[in-house]
Amino acid sequence: MINAVGRELPERIGNYIVKPYAGPQEAIEAEAPVCSRRKPAKCAAAGTKLLPDLKAAILACGLKDGMTISFHHSFREGDKIIGQVLSAIKELGIRGLCFAPSAVVNIKNPSIVDFVKDGTINRIQASGIRGELGDAVVDGLELAEPVILRPHGARPHAIETGALSIDVAFIGASAADEFGNCTGQIGPNACGSLGYSFIDAASAEHVVVITDNLVPYPCVPMSISQMYVDYVVKVAQIGDPKKIGAGATRMTKNPRDLLIAQRCADIMAASRLFKDGYSFQTGAGAIPVACTNYLADYTENAGIQASFALGGMTGAIVEMHKRGLLRSMLCSQSFDVVAARAIAENPTILEIDNSMYANMFNKSCALDKLNFGILGALEVDTDFNINILTGSSGEMMGGLGGGPDVADGADISIVTLPIIRGRIPSVVDRVFTCCTPGSSVAVVVTEAGIALNPKHKNYEMLKEDLEKAGVKTVSIRYLRDMAYSLTGFPKPVETSDKVTCIVEYRDGTVMDVIYQRKGEV
């Protein structure tokens, strides 16, 4: 079976029935949502939902072997919820769980790999598993089923249709009252938007709010309502906000990154869509932050105002908002401390549901209104297919995040990457793992040139705009040739025939699979 991006796929993988990606033209019939939520909490009648510790909450929820648990990844590397909860579960002797956070974050002592090895977890579903866990998985870590990787927009739909049915959602909140009203916007360890947890709260069979900052009833702001929450537990610390996006708001001094960022802003400013009321999503990292700053200057010079920034927010975007160059921010995720605290301070910065952000099975999502989307990538190939997961030797280097969603949703999707990293080419003949179909990528920006995708829906418009503005372009093959001329032809990654990860697309079909690396077990 070969899907629309030319990937050979098995028809089924264990119990998983593969629906191959059929291309952007093929409308997927929406499955009917299912609901499991909202049996009245047993302890609310007692005047509080507060339980003494995590073990009490886990037991009260009736967590049993083989069930599915979820978490948000808002604290990223600073998360202190997942380790505490998994340790408590392990001590209770509950095993064989499906671990289904919005994304896996790297925790240490113990790590997620340890919880897999000791049998606490035996299945994983997330948008990404970068780090120790990901590398262990592609090297053959023993799991009952392959890992399912879904972009942010696909997760809410999987939850609503029951493809991902959550038994207990554990939601870390930087402020909560004893009835479970909670937020991530205030408190000593504010993590910002809890937008990834809204679907978990509304859909999980049981919901436990975990906080280190119990506030008087009612918790205001109120990001998640008590109507969804079974139990509340207070712990010493839910996470370290300084580690959410350490350095993400600093302007890079790397001249290559600055050049790519500048070109990216040049393209946006050259587009006819760059006018009063335009919208953008830049994301986190050195290039996006620099690009946001350049974009702000372009906006100021043009005497216009953007209508909204979307998705993950940085201090750079908050700064643009403060300068009056951006009317509103639709924030599904906060990438740094500045962005985390900004929501509570300004009524035009909205905390939005991740489903509202990116779920294509909604009656529309905010991505449908996005003009410009900036995307990072590990590899791009001559079909403009994007790899945001695996590195040159097949190791797990990234997560899907909202990348595939943004590429599809934005009028102009701009992929930014250097043509080589170290001795490794980034522009190649065929990406090792296809995550985002080339048909949804408008343009690739590198330090060696800008390549337009002739097959993108807005190719003619963008080509005309760039020519008018004197922005030069090259072909994607030119970039590949230049990359290969610097690095030589890359050695293919050798794999076994065991599928370790299934890469889903935003419509729930399979974009690719990742096989176990050979000789690494």
Added chain:
Amino acid sequence: MINAVGRELPERIGNYIVKPYAGPQEAIEAEAPVCSRRKPAKCAAAGTKLLPDLKAAILACGLKDGMTISFHHSFREGDKIIGQVLSAIKELGIRGLCFAPSAVVNIKNPSIVDFVKDGTINRIQASGIRGELGDAVVDGLELAEPVILRPHGARPHAIETGALSIDVAFIGASAADEFGNCTGQIGPNACGSLGYSFIDAASAEHVVVITDNLVPYPCVPMSISQMYVDYVVKVAQIGDPKKIGAGATRMTKNPRDLLIAQRCADIMAASRLFKDGYSFQTGAGAIPVACTNYLADYTENAGIQASFALGGMTGAIVEMHKRGLLRSMLCSQSFDVVAARAIAENPTILEIDNSMYANMFNKSCALDKLNFGILGALEVDTDFNINILTGSSGEMMGGLGGGPDVADGADISIVTLPIIRGRIPSVVDRVFTCCTPGSSVAVVVTEAGIALNPKHKNYEMLKEDLEKAGVKTVSIRYLRDMAYSLTGFPKPVETSDKVTCIVEYRDGTVMDVIYQRKGEV
């Protein structure tokens, strides 16, 4: 079949299977929620959900004979949505609809009765049908099924379980963008909280947002997300905010009402629950507004602050908040223009989902944390049962609203009413229609005295507190005797055996039925 408040009920009424009210001790097993929402909107791909007029939206939603339509009642007597929509439906020749607004509002030229008579509507479900429609119903207006009256807290559960399955929800919004993000908080005709529509938006098969104030994308504040909205229609005017609660914020000069309001505040202030962080719901009308003002003074004099006010908000409550005597407002409904505009102006005034407010099948609702709830009533009987629907000759004089929910949820539920109105007694042997079970009523306050309910869960506590404060009480029989001594024994209302209305309780059981009045057809 006789239910727990002594009402004789048929076992079924047409297709409606009667579950008799079984008393407060009988926990009702929650039914599993069902979902029908969120197939992707057909027109979102076209870059807008805006359709030229109501007829286009009605047709696009596929509205057909026999389907169910819903509305919110936030504009109350100032509503201009319902008339426009029903007229458009009628002109399209669609008939036999179930009309299921959160509450029926009185509209004229044409009236709802006209739409029943011409066959556009043949079934009605709402929290109340006060006015011309209600009177016509109890006098035998021809409908395919009896009207189902549900308190506010029961409606979301009925929707979630499919007992009330909405095909098309029409949501009036005072600001909306072309993708359906919308709010009632801003715009020339702001109506305030859209909390009653949240469940409709999330659950209806199709959702049409109707606005007279189309704003640039994205609409901020964003009370309802585009993720739930199929179509948007702009009309000349959605409603007249001046008529939401004309006069509701004025302090009454009626000495009887002022006396009752003062006594009501005296009771709250005498309670041990009146301490820093206490909570209250007062509601709309002369007595509640006066009571709020007295309560504010008590709070100031005690040097304390209330934690939250709940439910329907008035300018009097906003004033208390402004004076620093109230930390937050959980607003499911705005009873006047001041309250309607206050949400957007203050981050501690929250627009909350009506389900979060009052749905007992949630994992908890805000009512579970309410200390004091003030309730109006048309009649109370010696079992403390409350009638908030029918008048002395069986006519429809009120709606259930959140009354039964608040009585059950509040620690101290205080019913306020004069012992007689004109030549009609209000304290009687047996209420004509039982809406709120006496077991949930703590105290009845009249101009002739205060009666405590010895069967209320907090009777001993309240009795002790009132004695300590020197607040005198009488028996409910004393109040009845006094009322009867002034009016004489009331003539019973004669009815036929045709059930015109089914009065549901917040748990979905039947509290009472209303029979057709005799000799009035």
